[in-house]
Amino acid sequence: MPFIVEQSGAITIISVTGHLIVANRQELKHVVLERLRTGDREFLVDFAETGYIDSSGLGVLVSLSKKVREQGGELRLAALNEDLRTLFQLTKLDTLFTIVDSREEGLRDN
């Protein structure tokens, strides 16, 4: 399972261990939508253990962020290394998401 789900207060933390790519994006979608259905509204996706993200991975984050926002919540991103952050900058998706440096910062700032 490339996604580890944890709870910290009202925040659902999803760690992406491995890659977020076309082959597993549906799995992430399922995890977030299921949590959204049961009432979770604040999501923090932790990329500290992530290899790479492809355009399908970026796309699923965009689509999930939209769905979470429609329910009055927020999906934030944490711990992107310099190379991963570049992908968000190139695609201008860094303007769409709140990106924090670490999981700790994401939990502290909420």
Add this chain to the structure above:
Amino acid sequence: MDPELIFHLPSDVLRIEGAVEKVVARCHRIIELERRASRVRMNLRVALAEALSNAMLYGNGADRSKRVRVELTITARAIITRVTDEGPGFDYEGIPDPTTPESLLKPDGRGIFLMRKLLDEVSFNERGNSVTLLLRRDQVRRE
């Protein structure tokens, strides 16, 4: 120059990760000599994953019986990967910019854009079923 590596795989997205790692592993020795090894590794991985995904899903229409051919050539100046599908071809020129405000919220349409941003050259054959990805080498020291 003869390719360093040639292999085929079925149009199954679950095979992409393994194929990408196979290519990166073959480039490992030379990537370690690059000025920005981690960036080279990331760019090659993402661009190749995009090319394979496009070939399988759009080129071959997700038909698992159709195969994708991968060729890797390493020269003193560049890492060149070619991905070819069995499809009729695709118009790679008419793709809108995914970074405009009206496209930013769309979940797709970033694959070819990312390939072009992450690599030094991306070219397609006339039919549109074969893409060549070129990443120039910037070695810290010579092999």
